Amino acid sequence: MSPTRFSGTDRYVATDDLMMAVNAAVTLGRPLLVKGEPGTGKTQLAEEVALALNRPLIQWHIKSTTKAQQGLYEYDAVSRLRDSQLGDARVHDIGNYIVKGKLWEAFTHEVQPVVLIDEIDKADIEFPNDLLLELDRMEFHVYETQQTVKARYRPVIIITSNNEKELPDAFLRRCFFHYIRFPDKETMERIVRVHYPDLKKRLLSEALEAFFEIREVPGLKKRPSTSELLDWIKLLVAEDIPPEALRGDQHKLIPPLYGALLKNEQDVHLFERLLFMSRRKKD
């Protein structure tokens, strides 16, 4: 028997409210919509839920050109035309040209899978509406072959959004919703720990200190997130930077390798300017 409750994994730190949202979605068989700043672990969540519940994971990454229909199936008319010109016998069965989409795959799995619909807001504004019925009833109809595909087990559906577009109300009503708040220091410490269990305590606390300070710099276009912090720590370790180098007089501090934290050129300029100004003030 697979476990039915999710409480994080040894690679992923889940807060209590996130666990509750996941478990509600799993129990009731309704989609969970997850939003949050970039790098707050939205995408990884689905992987971890699949891992923890011991289910297969089916990933559907959405692009601006993705259509809802592609998640169900596509009719490959071009192949069929080609086959008919080549006199291939396959041409008589239209079923040969029906290409299954991710949801079809999920609906027909022998065990209940976890489905990730990643970055739904990238698609056209109508995309979520086009999936309403399918997500609600967990079935759809294939016109070309007159068959109905019905979910054997309602998959656990996890949908992520970066807030680029507003999602339609009718869609939202059918989902559970969770907003991943940017981790506080304590949670962040736990997150770093799962990635770098052997990290020296001092280095970790100095790095966190510096990281949260940089996040506070007013006017940044892109504040560094969890993934940047993890990259930065990796560099610090690789370069063997001592914890002392991260500390010191607050305003004089230029964290080493801060390019890993600030990736936007404007932000780097802003940051350097601020440092320059505060140093000039002090000298």
Added chain:
Amino acid sequence: MMTDFFLKLRKAGLPVTLTEFLTLLEALSQRVTAHNIEEFYYLARATLVKDERHYDRFDQVFSSHFKGLETLFHEMIGATVPLEWLHKLAELTLSEEDKQLIESLGGWKKLMETFAQRMAEQEGRHQGGNKWIGTAGTSPFGAYGYNPEGIRIGQETSRHRRAVKVWDRREFRNLDDTIELGTRNIKVALRRLRRFAREGAAEELDLDGTIRSTARNAGYLDLRMVPERHNAVKVLLFLDVGGSMDDHVRVCEELFSAARGEFKHLEYFYFHNMVYEGLWKDNRRRYTEKTETLTVLRTFGQDYKLILVGDATMSPYEITYPGGSVEHFNPEAGDVWLNRLLAVFPRAIWLNPQHQNRWSYIPSIQMVRELMGERMFPLTLEGLEQGIRALQRAR
């Protein structure tokens, strides 16, 4: 009582629907949450709120509705109640006498002090009894123990660091879009601007519309009028950049891009703190590529509406004295230039991203506001609406 909660949420302006409310009841009956109000709070939030900007408002309603645990448990009897909750309810049914006894311990502060003390005294686990902290019994500190002020001490080891209830911490305060313009609000405001852009008396014959409606009218002539073309609104947008405006960059960017998308005739310029003889269009080349303010005055007609966006937070010298600017030497004072602008563009407003309740403490804001003839509005949805209305009224 649960229904009440639902109604209160709606009253507070949260777009909760019956579907979602039923989902919550279903989740309760399926025992998604078993034991405590904190979990119930998370569950309710995940079910009923679909926009993080509404979290704060939800927290407030939740806090006022579920004050004290007792109410929660009582009200739940009517609905589908998870069994565990009932157990706890039973544990809570104490006699009046018992309650008085507990009340005699005194207020919250006293309770907490005593709690800390008992924690220190306690050796090992204790079931029931009057003095020690146990999992049941009349001690006010036990996990399920009755206590007159509804303070709950956690059941799990990590819980007591959460003595302040999650929903009372109001951690989502700054995501509420009534405080600042969010993307959604900008959209709403946009719609308003659009209507405004098309308003005006219908004085011109709409040929296409007339033909269409005449046909629909079975051939009987049905005249259609539209507002005259030249009524399309023209907007001059002046944006303060840099310095104290850094805090408001995001909201200004949102407003700017919204306005850009909305108005066909939009001209924008940047300034710093106060308007002087020069404005610029590209912030990176502000020192090399200035546009003379006089040119702007001459180029754009009276029919342009002027919207200035700035926090008006500066030294009063920057407004009233020649040479008062922080950046350069200005031969003429800021107020002279602002008045010149207002003379040419009588329809003008100033939008201020600074929180309105700070305005009265900042002298420069008062001064600019006076210069604007009180037409300064906060850069919030409400303020924007008022501002648009003011722009429509003749001065």
